[in-house]
Amino acid sequence: MKRILLVSALLLTAASPIAQPSAYDLVIRNARIVDGTGTPWYRGDIAMRGDMIVQVAAVIDPGSARVIDAAGRVVAPGFIDIHTHARRGIFQVPTAENYVRQGVTTLIEGPDGGSPVPLAPFLEKLDALQKSVNIGSFIGQGSVRAAVIGNADRKATAGEIAQMQALVEQGMRDGAFGLSTGLFYVPGSFTPTAEVIELAKTAARFGGMHKSHQREESVQLLDSVRETIAIGEGGGLPTQITHHKVIGKAYWGGSVETLRLVDEARARGVDVTSDQYPYTASSTSVASALLPAWALEGGREAQAARLKDAATRAKIRAEVIVAIRDARGGGDPKNVQFASCSFDASLAGKNLADLTTQRGMEPTIEHAADATLWLVEQGGCQGIFHAMSDDDVQRILVHPTTMVASDGAVVEFGRANPHPRSYGTFARVLGMYVRDKKTLRLEEAIRKMTSFPAARLRITDRGLLRPGTKADIVIFDPATVRDTATFEKPHSYAEGFSYVLVNGQVVFENGAMTAARPGRVLYGPGKVTDGTAAKPAARTTAKVATP
Numbered sequence: 001m002k003r004i005l006l007v008s009a010l011l012l013t014a015a016s017p018i019a020q021p022s023a024y025d026l027v028i029r030n031a032r033i034v035d036g037t038g039t040p041w042y043r044g045d046i047a048m049r050g051d052m053i054v055q056v057a058a059v060i061d062p063g064s065a066r067v068i069d070a071a072g073r074v075v076a077p078g079f080i081d082i083h084t085h086a087r088r089g090i091f092q093v094p095t096a097e098n099y100v101r102q103g104v105t106t107l108i109e110g111p112d113g114g115s116p117v118p119l120a121p122f123l124e125k126l127d128a129l130q131k132s133v134n135i136g137s138f139i140g141q142g143s144v145r146a147a148v149i150g151n152a153d154r155k156a157t158a159g160e161i162a163q164m165q166a167l168v169e170q171g172m173r174d175g176a177f178g179l180s181t182g183l184f185y186v187p188g189s190f191t192p193t194a195e196v197i198e199l200a201k202t203a204a205r206f207g208g209m210h211k212s213h214q215r216e217e218s219v220q221l222l223d224s225v226r227e228t229i230a231i232g233e234g235g236g237l238p239t240q241i242t243h244h245k246v247i248g249k250a251y252w253g254g255s256v257e258t259l260r261l262v263d264e265a266r267a268r269g270v271d272v273t274s275d276q277y278p279y280t281a282s283s284t285s286v287a288s289a290l291l292p293a294w295a296l297e298g299g300r301e302a303q304a305a306r307l308k309d310a311a312t313r314a315k316i317r318a319e320v321i322v323a324i325r326d327a328r329g330g331g332d333p334k335n336v337q338f339a340s341c342s343f344d345a346s347l348a349g350k351n352l353a354d355l356t357t358q359r360g361m362e363p364t365i366e367h368a369a370d371a372t373l374w375l376v377e378q379g380g381c382q383g384i385f386h387a388m389s390d391d392d393v394q395r396i397l398v399h400p401t402t403m404v405a406s407d408g409a410v411v412e413f414g415r416a417n418p419h420p421r422s423y424g425t426f427a428r429v430l431g432m433y434v435r436d437k438k439t440l441r442l443e444e445a446i447r448k449m450t451s452f453p454a455a456r457l458r459i460t461d462r463g464l465l466r467p468g469t470k471a472d473i474v475i476f477d478p479a480t481v482r483d484t485a486t487f488e489k490p491h492s493y494a495e496g497f498s499y500v501l502v503n504g505q506v507v508f509e510n511g512a513m514t515a516a517r518p519g520r521v522l523y524g525p526g527k528v529t530d531g532t533a534a535k536p537a538a539r540t541t542a543k544v545a546t547p
């Protein structure tokens with residue numbers, strides 16, 4: 001049977017190339033094809049013309065086309081990262097090199113409730129940018145709320161909800177993939193679930209999804225999962241737990257329950273999924289991680305006033321102690337590492353225990369809380385919080401409804417002290433969890449990076465290696481692929497990738513970025529309506545012009 005297929009493929013390809021010597025622009029030969037579906041890999045060749053894959057077959061005669069010999073390495077669809085903070089850096093580093101070198105070809109922005117409002121000017125600016133990767137965005141509920149009622153801790157009125165819905169509708173028409181929330185962050189934290197559901201309904205009308213940085217990821221984790229599910233159920237749209245995790249030693253093992261909630265919701269027809277970055281430390285600002293939301297309301301001046309009031313300061317301090325002991329602090333001030341501090345660059349890479357000692361105190365949790373309040377008063381820091389268990393990470397990773405996403409940013413090489421996920425997420429899953437720990441199959445891991453996020457975003461022409469899809473393609477060696485970025489030395493590129501193609505053009509080869517900038521802005525399902533509405537008018541004009 002195999003031989004018959006091979007012979008017929010040879011005959012087919014042998015018949016055409018003489019008449020059409022340049023039927024293809026590029027052919028990848030000798031590939032171990034992992035096509036994005038989860039199907040076991042198979043050997044074959046892949047041909048491209050323009051920005052499209054036009055042929056996948058056992059053997060393809062390249063004619064005069066450029067040939068890349070994959071030499072038995074894995075050839076997979078380019079990875080789609082559904083949760084990035086790419087606007088931090090994409091205009092400075094339009095190659096998005098830290099992403100491309102780990103196989104990512106599409107970056108999705110606007111997570112955690114934060115996006116530009118309105119979205120159109122941002123997408124236009126991205127469209128004008130010469131970039132190596134594709135990029136799209138969500139519309140952020142927190143940003144929409146801030147635009148309408150600021151950072152006030154109160155319910156929205158019916159009129160305000162209507163205004164917010166109008167902004168969400170505009171965002172969807174501009175091309176958002178859906179509504180993101182960050183109910184953990186101010187002002188998302190002031191939003192009742194019912195209000196989010198009203199905005200979710202608007203995103204649903206345009207085929208959008210909801211993606212949630214949950215309200216809480218340690219003590220209130222299960223309630224937060226229930227809330228994310230309720231938003232999908234009440235809003236009538238797909239909903240996603242973003243960077244699904246369990247924070248705080250006291251709650252380790254909690255993923256058994258969170259995943260049970262996901263399974264139960266799906267069983268009754270709620271379309272809920274997750275994404276995850278494969279690390280046991282998280283990253284956010286020290287203030288939002290360790291101080292209660294009420295203490296941060298109203299911006300810096302209001303925060304400073306609260307910290308100046310002795311009684312309020314004591315209340316905040318008590319909550320910071322709990323946060324260090326049971327939640328984001330991981331039970332030890334050493335587990336809070338500084339990524340960058342606006343007021344003192346030399347603190348980058350140090351931890352909260354170091355700072356406490358530096359300020360002349362024993363590094364107990366109580367003293368660390370004092371150091372934290374001082375730090376917030378100075379202007380604050382971005383932090384990295386070592387407070388998750390690898391068992392939870394692996395349990396969430398292997399669950400069939402979890403996809404891989406970095407939650408990272410486009411990084412200027414060598415600048416500041418970012419979370420290593422920006423450099424390593426995808427390579428780490430392939431190296432550490434597929435090859436070394438054998439947590440999941442290679443094909444399943446690739447599915448979680450390609451066709452799964454594509455289907456989630458309703459992107460129908462990417463995420464698979466099939467004729468008719470866009471030629472976003474990565475080639476890597478499964479024996480050597482690995483992440484090299486660490487918390488101590490984060491500026492270190494992933495290894496094992498030999499080629500990355502975006503829209504049919506090679507953007508990375510021979511260990512370096514090329515000059516090609518074929519990246520495009522991708523638009524969500526709400527944008528299509530406008531596009532098709534515009535077409536009839538154009539056709540009429542053409543008819544008039546012809547005679």
Ligand SMILES: [Zn+2]
Nearest residue numbers: 112213243407
């Ligand atoms: Zn987040």
